[in-house]
Amino acid sequence: MAEPALKLDKLVKRFGTHAAVDGIDLAVAPGEFVTLLGPSGCGKTTTLNLIAGFLAPDGGHIQLGGRMVENLPPFQRDLGMVFQDYALFPHMTVADNVAFGLKMRKVAKGEISARVAEALALVKLDGFGARRPNQLSGGQRQRVALARALVIRPTMLLLDEPLSNLDLKLREEMRTEISSLQRRLGIATVFVTHDQGEALTMSDRIAVMRDGMIEQIGAPAEIYERPATRFVAGFIGSINMVPAKVDAIEGGAVRLATPAGPARARIDGVSAGAGVTLTVRPERLKLGPGAPADAVAWQARVERVVYTGARLEVQLALADGSSAMAEATNDGSTRFTAGQTTTLWFRPEDAWVIRESA
Amino acid sequence: MNKGPWTLLKVTVAVIYLFILGPILITAAVAFNGTNRSFFPPRGFSLRWWGEAFAPQWVQPLMFSLELAALTAVIATAIGVPLAFAFQRYDFPGKTIVRTITLGPLILPTLVTGIALLQFLTVIGLGRWLGYWALLIGHVIICLPFSVRTIAISLQAMPGSVEQAAANLGAGPLSVLRYVTFPIIMPGIFAGMAFAFIHSFTDINMSLFIAKPGQRPVTVAIMSFLDFGFAPTLAALSILSLLIPLVLIAVLGRFVGIGNFLYQEQGRG
Amino acid sequence: MIVSSARPRPIVPFLLVALPAAFLLVFFVIPTAFLLSASFIESDGVIMTGVWTTQNYADLLSRPLYQQAILRTFGIGIAVGVVVIVLSYPLAYFLVRTTSPWRGFLIALSLSPLLASVIVRTYGWWVILNREGAINSGLLALGIIDQPLALLPSSMAITIGLSHALLPYGVLTIMASLNGLNPNVERAAMSLGAGRVRTFLTVTLPLTWPGIVGGFLLAFAIAISAYATPAILGGPGTQVMATLIRSFMVQALDWALGSAMGAILLISSIALLLLTSALGGRRA
Structure with missing residues (x-):
């Protein structure tokens, strides 16, 4: 069997005496879309920040493509991440935003512009390269953030509630778009959300979290139709x-x-x-x-x-x-x-x- | 809706603006007096007071003030950037104390800070520092809170996710600072530098005690000349020294967009 | 917040802070502490004898000249605080509530005096108030008076000059407090039948009270330690603490009295600051 894209092994993160992440085991297969779903405070965002390297775990291991990474700083983990507030660099153009990760990797200039154009085309933003983030709509910013994360061809994609700042109609559009893009690129993805609708429609598997632990993990239909606990049953639908x-x-x-x-x-x-x-x-x-x-x-x-x-x-x-x-x-x-x-x-x-x- | 109270308020506000701007406009008008006394309304018309304001006697302190304020602003910014980062980004033992000391000169009377420095330097035998070096030290102390606070505000205003995004895209800590953090807070750094410059340029309470003849800022020079009467030259000079910070703010506002900071800043001058 | 590394490194803040902190310790904290202790030491001119005494304070608090100057200073401080609040409140209220396209410009204009040295601002008042000034020549020309009024030097002139100079601080403090007020609270009061004036008196004013207190104490604190305005608009008969400190330190060269007077100012300012935070006043 192929090496999992991501493997979490008894991962623990404490803030003071409170365990925000309390011993999580999770394996994400190559190309798989896994959603961390749960109410606020369940530890899903903390888990994502541990994977990305913005937080250091207090116990357990993180493997990316078979590589132990829990001691690597975020800039050596080779992950693409889309933030809830998009986190676009306000002082750079769209093209410079997308090119940033490539510049950091010292990719040749000619190749950078080709790959930036390709990434912008991928998210249907051809011709927007010269604009500034503040000249874009919420949905367009979202696409730039996605292009910026994908252009570096990361080992996996992390999505931190990327749809929560969009209005309802746009949110449903982006759901389908992110899903089909992810499937087309075949990139392993961890998606964090508190929205059960997003989780059910987009995921290959859903991990329902509660109090820092995974309560149940399975395909959307399994989670919905065969909930393991009263909490899972009540949280979804x-x-x-x-x-x-x-x-x-x-x-x-x-x-x-x-x-x-x-x-x-x-x-x-x-x-x-x-x-x-x-x-x-x-x-x-x-x-x-x-x-x-x-x-x-x-x-x-x-x-x-x-x-x-x-x-x-x-x-x-x-x-x-x-x-x-x-x-x-x-x-x-x-x-x-x-x-x-x-x-x-x-x-x-x-x-x-x-x-x-x- | 009943508009009466609002109209009354508008009239009141107009009178208050007259109160705010009147004395400054009157000073400007006085500088065109045809006589050698500061009459208002001006009697006659003459430009000679403006000419006299450019005599070496006044240009020298004006240049001295400019140089002192520029140097003060640069040093206050150089010290202010690391302090603002430390206060905004880290928890360390003694943080509250260091922050209180840094912002202290904003709260304590500058006059007292001035005489304390005068007395201390004299007593420890560094009286020869009085004049230029003591002025520079004193001005950096009283201008530092302005740069630290303005830079801290702009650091605070920047969402942390932007730096996380840069790190995630492969930028190491120094690259994050160079390509992301500094470019984003640059308007704040410039604004802090401008506030430090203006505060130094307009200061009198510190300079009063540690300036030496021959090395006097323009405020102290005007102040000591006032003992000999209120010649229209001083009015012209006052207006000139008002224009310098005004131009600075206008230029910075145009190119770096520090206008927002002017409004956020609430320090005491 | 973790910025760019997962590991906390206590050495970093130390490196950032060490030099500036040392600089401030040597040239600000120690001199200020030294001033406080010097105020309890007997001195012969600028030379301190090393004998501990409370005589300096006794002198300042017993001699009528000094007593009056201290009382006058605080009197002017209170008057300035009141004038600043009375003038800046309507202005701040207007600036926060107006929908005029000139709003930004008007805010900048109301704060513009901050760009000018206190001397520039005070000079204009001298021109207005002196024996041959704008007011006297106007009144004489109108025939209302036949002798010029002695408006200068006076405590009132100092109060006017300082109020003018400190007005922007009142505007900033009260604007901050008005901006923090949810306009729907005022709308709710009006929807319940209160008129504009009544809404203002029963809702807006009480809710912005911290801003008023903060603005008053800020203006008071700066006014009691101001030098230039009292020096220009006052005279020998209207000495305040700051002008006395100047003559102790530079002319009379009695540094012990200067230190003691400075200490009184310093402690008053700190007391005011504590009072402000106790009263919940808004300070940046």
Whole structure:
């Protein structure tokens, strides 16, 4: 197997007594796009700064392409980085900004101008070379920052919340653009964000972080559909979580007792009597008749219907008074009114059991 | 909306501007007097006071002031840059004390700093330094806070990510300083130098005690001549010595864009 | 912040600071400390005898001439502080709130006196106030008076001259404090039914009080140690501490009294500074 582009080994960084990064292991394969996702203060930016060399770790190792780098200063690590505020050099033109890394590497003049032009073309900024950063829009600055990071042909790309300063529409455009550029160049990338939408759409794998540790790492679908912990389940998308107790084991599935009623779901390796959490995404909850024979069906009362345009969010009260949410496509076929009693159902394969009690 | 109070405020502000600019404009007018007394409104018209202001008696102290202020500004900047970096970028034992001492001359009366230096140099037997060297030392001490603070402000205003970006692109610490940090804070360094220059050029409280005859800044020269009366020559000379810092600020504002710093600066003069 | 290296190097700040700190220690800290101790030593002219005494302070505080000068100095300081605030507040308020395209120019204009030496600024006042000056000749010409008024030398003239010279500091301090005020707070007060004047009195003024205190104390502190203005607009009958220090040090050559008077000024300034930070005044 090829050497990973980046390997973090039990990485630790403390600020005072607080461990901002508390023993992280991570391997990024060549060409892979890995996102560090988590709430602010979870240690994702600190991890990125450790990789870039702006902070020194208190423990553990960092390998870049098989090379131990934790004792190298940032300017010898050969990484391309895009900063949240872009960090363009305000006193230089766009072309000089992009050329900076090449000049530092003492690349020949002729080659510099060719590579700068190539990099600007790559980010669709041909002809902008003579401008100053303050003459550019936010999206253009973003592209310059990207060109500046890529032109040095770094071993990998680090992106520190590069989209958070852009407005919504531009942000979605840049998502696709960065993704396709990254795939085309096949450059290993670590991307830091607190935005689950960016993480889900752009990544090969997502590492969800909490309190300086990686809570779960996996492909977007895995993180979304098979969250390992209640934190991961709650952080990404909305989810219904019901405390449950394992009643009996039936082959690959288990029978569960919940305050809202009995349920069945798939899970391995639990014993009868264990406390677990039953989770179902709102879009997998169905309302009304039509439940197949093996479905889990509970009584529920409609509390409120929130209209969001393409979808309807139906807020429900379960038998024990706890609340749940179902999401329905606004296709005109269903009408819900507050106060109405209905059947709520889901297929056992649409539920996911987390081995944590509430 | 009721505009009455705002109009009243505008009128008040106009009167205050008259108060601010009046004496300076009157001084300028007096310098054109036809008589040898400082009358206002001027009686008659003459340019001879302007001519007299260029007599060696006045050009010599004017040049002395310019030279002293220029040298003071250069030294204060040379010392101010490392101090500003240390205060802004590092934590070290005794930082608070060193910073208090550096900014102290801004807060303590210059007059007292002046007599302290006079007394100290005399007592330790360096009285012969009084005059040029003592003036230079004294002026550097009282002008240093201006350069340190202005440079520190521009360092603070620069996002740290810019330097990180340079390091990330392969620039070593010295290259970062040379290609990124210094070019970005250069307007601040120039502004600090200009403030130091102006503060030195307009100083009287320090020079009063340690200047020696023959080596007197223009402010001290005017001050001692005032004992003999208020000749229109002094008005002309005052205006000339006002124009020098004005031109300096205008030129720097044009080429280095230090205008923003003038507004941020809140030191005492 | 880590700038260009991951490793902290304590030697770097030491190298940056050592020489300047040594320079300031030798030529600023030690002389100032020396001045304070010299004020407690008996001296014969400029020669110190080495005998410890509090006589210097006793002299300054008991002789009517010196007593009056100290009281006059602080009186002028308070008056200057008040005038500076009263004049600079409306100006600062206007400069912060105006939407005029001339705003930048007007700010520069209001601060421009900082570029001129105090002598230039004071000279104009002498021209205005002296026996043959603008005011007297104007009043005489209008027939309002038949004898020139003796406006100079006087404490009032000194107060006017110093207020004029220190106005920019008041403008800067109060502008900083007004700039720190969220304009929506004023809009909220008006939306709740307070008129412009009432809004100003109940919201703006209290919220900018630290700026007022800061500006007052700054003007006061500079005024009590000013030399040139009292020397030009005052006379033998209107001595202040700074002019006395000058005559002790240069004419009477009584360095012990000069040091003691300097020490009083120094300690007053430090006390004011502490008072300012205690009152939450804004100082840069």
